[in-house]
């Protein structure tokens with residue numbers, strides 16, 4: 098993993114919170130770098146990380162439950178300011194000698210909070226005496242630790258927040274990180290800037306400067322190859338590396354034959370005409386077709402495709418002199434979702450992101466992953482700051498294993514042809530729909546626009562009738578979602594006329610398809626991709 102992108106950082110100790118990532122995001126929104134660490138982090142490890150502040154997240158457990166996560170008490174002795182939310186407040190209380198009780202009803206949703214600090218709490222600062230906050234808890238602190246004062250309460254929660262200003266320990270039972278706590282951002286800013294003395298210095302310019310310096314230092318005089326897919330992540334890495342090491346970089350585009358219609362041509366066009374980088378287009382379509390011939394299981398597809406990527410890159414590297422490094426666009430959610438590295442939380446392996454698959458025997462590179470601490474929308478902002486064109490920066494996410502995981506069951510040339518053609522229609526129609534929304538609202542991120550959309554080909558056939566003929570053909574599944582970071586998503590409430598046009602065109606224009614279905618499931622419980 099690359100060095101932390103800032104020396105002034107806040108760590109979020111994750112107790113399995115629903116909102117753990119959100120806390121990190123909210124801190125970053127204040128231009129302070131923040132990362133998530135697991136709740137079993139020791140005081141010694143925290144000292145090594147040297148954060149400027151610590152936030153204890155919420156979590157689903159009850160502090161007195163047998164397997165409830167605890168916190169190393171030494172963390173409170175490091176002299177580093179700590180802010181706890183919800184479970185974070187409760188664990189702070191019991192660790193420091195207070196107690197937690199079980200309330201009868203719990204408290205869920207908006208609550209009316211009254212400050213009782215007489216204006217003295219730096220955490221609340223200038224915020225009003227009465228304010229709305231978002232609560233979600235059953236347990237609550239019954240007794241604050243000895244040297245703490247209670248700073249606010251609600252009707253059902255007498256200790257809605259507490260603090261020991263002298264030791265810079267603060268905690269709230271409510272969730273300042275969610276939008277339903279209107280003064281939440283202000284509380285966070287008060288903590289970061291007034292209490293911890295941090296500076297809002299984590300800006301795009303400083304991020305670029307630090308990343309470029311880190312890449313130069315890591316690479317020295319060696320050569321680097323970059324696995325380029327044409328997606329936003331690898332393109333941003335390309336732009337960063339090009340700025341850092343210029344001609345020591347070779348971009349390698351492995352064409353596995355699983356890309357969307359016209360995509361290989363577009364990628365080649367951008368990276369040969371708009372960028373001054375060395376570009377190699379590897380035609381690996383036949384090798385991939387042979388490797389995937391009888392494979393059905395999606396994880397196996399991912400492993401085969403990922404492993405072959407490494408072999409293809411290695412083979413290019415052998416032809417170039419002195420390549421030690423492979424740069425790639427791994428981002429923070431890839432790591433969290435793959436559960437592949439120690440990041441925090443208790444993320445289980447949901448799916449293997451291709452760029453986190455281990456090297457096959459005989460292949461070795463040192464990795465350069467300058468985006469492995471960034472969320473998707475931060476990567477996009479970085480791309481814009483680096484001068485990448487809009488159509489790359491706002492490109493939809495596309496899985497490394499490509500259409501292989503959007504074809505359920507075996508991947509054949511026939512199925513690929515069907516899916517590419519259906520997907521091209523989906524993209525054409527929904528691109529046009531998004532363009533209309535953009536024209537009407539002037540907002541690229543309008544709630545009415547669709548974040549990601551594509552076609553899926555399931556492994557079933559059904560009966561239809563076309564003209565006077567019975568057909569027995571595939572359905573296409575339309576997937577269209579709203580999201581901001583792909584971690585959660587909701588299905589897009591598309592107008593019926595748009596759905597009707599997509600369906601009508603696919604059935605009329607794509608041979609082998611006689612039906613279109615729309616996936617109306619959110620993530621969770623589903624994922625965005627079908628595989």
Ligand code: XMP
Nearest residue numbers: 450451494495496497498583620624625626
């Ligand atoms: P899921 O299906 O997990 O997808 O909800 C979340 C987002 O990640 C994209 N995705 C990938 N992106 N490599 C990538 O670069 C992958 O292997 C991969 N798998 C899924 C997916 O399109 C969605 O936006």
